[in-house]
Amino acid sequence: xxxxxGVTRRQMLGIGGALGLMAATxxxxxxxxxxxxxxxxxxxxxxxxLPPPFQVPLPVxxxxxxxxxxxxxxxxxxxxxxxxxxxxxxxxxxMWTYNGxxxxxxxxxxxxxxxxxxHRNELPVPTVVHLHGGRTPAASDGYPTDLLLPEGRQEHSxxxxxxxxxxxxxxxxxxxxxxxxxxxxxxxxxxxxxxxDHRMDFTAPAIWRGLAGLHIxxxxxxxxxxxxxxxxxxxxxxxxxxxxxxxxxxxxxxDPTLRVRPxxxxxxxxxxxxxxxxxxxxxxxxxxxxxxxYRLRILNASNARHYELEAVTGDGHRLDLVQIGxxxxxxxxxxxxxxxxxxxxxxxxxxxxxSGVPIGGLVKVVxxxxxxxxxxxxxxxxxxxxxxxxxxxxxxxxxxPAWRRSDAVRVRDFxxxxxxxxxxxGWLIGGLPFDPxxxxxxxxxxxxxxxxxxxxxxxxxxxxxxxxxxxxxxxxPPLPHDAGLKDTVSLRPGEAVEIITRxxxxxxxxxxxxxxxxxxxxxMMANLEIV
Amino acid sequence: MLAVxxxxxxxxxxxxxxxxSAHAVAIAGQxxxxxxxxxxxxxxxxLHSAGxxxxxxxxxxxxxxxxxxxxxxxQAWPFLATSAVVAAETVQYFAxxxxxxxxxxxxxxxxxxxxVVQFIDVWRRPLLRQGAADA
Ligand SMILES: [Cu+2]
Numbered sequence: 001x002x003x004x005x006g007v008t009r010r011q012m013l014g015i016g017g018a019l020g021l022m023a024a025t026x027x028x029x030x031x032x033x034x035x036x037x038x039x040x041x042x043x044x045x046x047x048x049x050l051p052p053p054f055q056v057p058l059p060v061x062x063x064x065x066x067x068x069x070x071x072x073x074x075x076x077x078x079x080x081x082x083x084x085x086x087x088x089x090x091x092x093x094x095m096w097t098y099n100g101x102x103x104x105x106x107x108x109x110x111x112x113x114x115x116x117x118x119h120r121n122e123l124p125v126p127t128v129v130h131l132h133g134g135r136t137p138a139a140s141d142g143y144p145t146d147l148l149l150p151e152g153r154q155e156h157s158x159x160x161x162x163x164x165x166x167x168x169x170x171x172x173x174x175x176x177x178x179x180x181x182x183x184x185x186x187x188x189x190x191x192x193x194x195x196x197d198h199r200m201d202f203t204a205p206a207i208w209r210g211l212a213g214l215h216i217x218x219x220x221x222x223x224x225x226x227x228x229x230x231x232x233x234x235x236x237x238x239x240x241x242x243x244x245x246x247x248x249x250x251x252x253x254x255d256p257t258l259r260v261r262p263x264x265x266x267x268x269x270x271x272x273x274x275x276x277x278x279x280x281x282x283x284x285x286x287x288x289x290x291x292x293x294y295r296l297r298i299l300n301a302s303n304a305r306h307y308e309l310e311a312v313t314g315d316g317h318r319l320d321l322v323q324i325g326x327x328x329x330x331x332x333x334x335x336x337x338x339x340x341x342x343x344x345x346x347x348x349x350x351x352x353x354x355s356g357v358p359i360g361g362l363v364k365v366v367x368x369x370x371x372x373x374x375x376x377x378x379x380x381x382x383x384x385x386x387x388x389x390x391x392x393x394x395x396x397x398x399x400x401p402a403w404r405r406s407d408a409v410r411v412r413d414f415x416x417x418x419x420x421x422x423x424x425x426g427w428l429i430g431g432l433p434f435d436p437x438x439x440x441x442x443x444x445x446x447x448x449x450x451x452x453x454x455x456x457x458x459x460x461x462x463x464x465x466x467x468x469x470x471x472x473x474x475x476x477p478p479l480p481h482d483a484g485l486k487d488t489v490s491l492r493p494g495e496a497v498e499i500i501t502r503x504x505x506x507x508x509x510x511x512x513x514x515x516x517x518x519x520x521x522x523x524m525m526a527n528l529e530i531v
Numbered sequence: 532m533l534a535v536x537x538x539x540x541x542x543x544x545x546x547x548x549x550x551x552s553a554h555a556v557a558i559a560g561q562x563x564x565x566x567x568x569x570x571x572x573x574x575x576x577x578l579h580s581a582g583x584x585x586x587x588x589x590x591x592x593x594x595x596x597x598x599x600x601x602x603x604x605x606q607a608w609p610f611l612a613t614s615a616v617v618a619a620e621t622v623q624y625f626a627x628x629x630x631x632x633x634x635x636x637x638x639x640x641x642x643x644x645x646x647v648v649q650f651i652d653v654w655r656r657p658l659l660r661q662g663a664a665d666a
Contacts, residue, residue, distance in 0.1 A: 034633030415571020
């Protein structure tokens with residue numbers, strides 16, 4: 001051994017070995033401790049026995065009838081009220097509902113034919129109605145401080161969660177009592193929208209308690225395509241929940257009255273996940289189908305849970321999920337998936353062909369991101385042979401906007417990440433928590449912009465008023481499921497997404513925010529002023 | 532130390548020192564760019580991915596130099612260490628592209644440490660022909 005060296009070869013070997021051991025231990029622990037696949041949120045555990053899967057029939061929410069028609073517009077009435085539901089067989093669950101049901105009634109409408117929905121608030125808290133994906137004037141877009149107060153609760157306008165607690169208030173808020181008319185021009189591409197509560201600081205628990213419903217827009221061009229229709233078109237609102245021992249919905253709110261103190265208990269800051277998967281309000285339901293094509297209009301109405309859906313037959317073979325539409329309507333051409341990721345608030349319009357499945361066969365819809373009971377979503381039982389004259393045309397639409405980067409008048413960057421707000425944990429956009437009194441983005445009506453969004457953990461980012469197209473993901477081309485016109489884009493941990501849109505439709509104050517409902521309540525919203 | 536009267540470093544030895552040094556500088560930039568990116572600076576993303584290309588390219592260059600060192604100086608160590616580092620960097624590259632952050636973050640720290648250790652190793656003593664040094 002050379003004596004002149006400070007460290008002998010044996011020592012070098014020892015040091016090298018120790019470093020190697022440290023590296024191996026570190027990587028093994030990372031593999032063992034990290035969530036693979038990654039999941040943002042923490043799961044609640046139900047305290048009641050859960051039913052076996054694929055026993056409860058799939059409900060389809062009733063279509064609401066208009067109470068009147070005047071001047072080419074339809075008028076609807078919805079009462080927001082407490083109601084009891086039997087979601088789990090034999091268990092009574094008190095809920096907050098639209099018209100007494102969960103999901104709320106479905107509104108069917110035609111492109112360009114305005115709809116006015118008169119909401120009456122009989123709940124114990126203020127509410128706000130937002131039509132997600134609607135091209136709606138700002139006054140009816142459900143800004144979080146535009147409260148609809150319950151009767152005799154005028155003092156609530158002075159009590160708006162962290163806004164008032166911290167000496168901020170919103171001088172532009174338009175507060176009404178008992179009833180409020182929301183008018184939706186629906187001058188937009190036909191698609192599946194959904195309406196839900198959007199109250200400042202308490203959106204997540206309000207949706208969790210049941211304030212969500214579907215709103216479908218159709219037009220003649222879509223009707224003429226020959227897609228599966230009638231009983232072969234099914235809306236599927238997927239949402240996870242957890243149940244307390246008394247049958248109520250469990251939720252880790254800091255303020256169980258959902259009036260003053262926003263936020264959830266610390267372990268759930270990243271998002272609240274349930275251990276029961278509901279589709280249209282039923283746990284792991286089953287639906288009898290013909291051996292034919294079905295159009296499934298899928299909405300992820302969960303607060304924080306992401307899904308990767310696949311349709312698996314009894315022999316383990318996966319059916320094609322033929323995507324025909326995105327959040328904001330039909331794609332240009334179908335895109336075939338075997339595995340379809342869906343983030344909170346995203347919608348996918350998908351055709352599945354059951355004709356190759358043997359009669360009596362069960363097709364399970366499975367969530368690849370789930371584990372244990374949350375791996376199952378629902379099932380289809382193929383009951384009978386049937387004629388099928390539906391088709392999936394090669395060209396679905398020709399009206400998708402073709403914005404190019406060169407059209408953009410400006411580029412904006414936004415980081416979506418964890419941070420501190422008002423001395424507590426929160427979620428920030430561009431380093432700031434939401435403040436109704438601060439305008440974050442001002443743009444001119446008609447301007448085309450490119451937005452570059454960067455995430456630390458999962459953040460499904462939603463823009464009100466407009467649809468956008470995905471230009472890139474982490475500097476690479478968009479993924480197959482990014483096709484078409486979207487209003488919510490799912491950012492995965494460490495991911496950057498570039499989107500392009502044109503701010504048209506209406507002037508006024510709108511929002512963009514993370515649609516992880518817990519993040520949204522804990523600061524992750526920002527104002528978008530269109531002038 | 533003073534006993535070995537100024538042993539002459541060969542060009543192969545100097546080249547290895549140069550490549551390992553460049554490697555260390557390049558890899559030190561990677562966490563900086565990642566930090567920029569994750570705090571919302573979109574330019575950090577392209578710097579981080581360009582940096583990944585540079586780091587892996589230097590890694591492969593270092594493999595070649597280490598082979599030369601092995602052949603000329605009969606020292607296998609630099610080659611073995613470099614191979615381990617380059618294997619880790621290759622996995623690291625694809626873990627990054629894949630968004631597998633559970634692997635990308637700890638492996639990133641590990642590779643930075645490994646390159647720094649190699650940097651210390653090549654500079655703290657001259658690389659001499661095996662046999663010549665021990666004689
Ligand atoms: Cu988020």
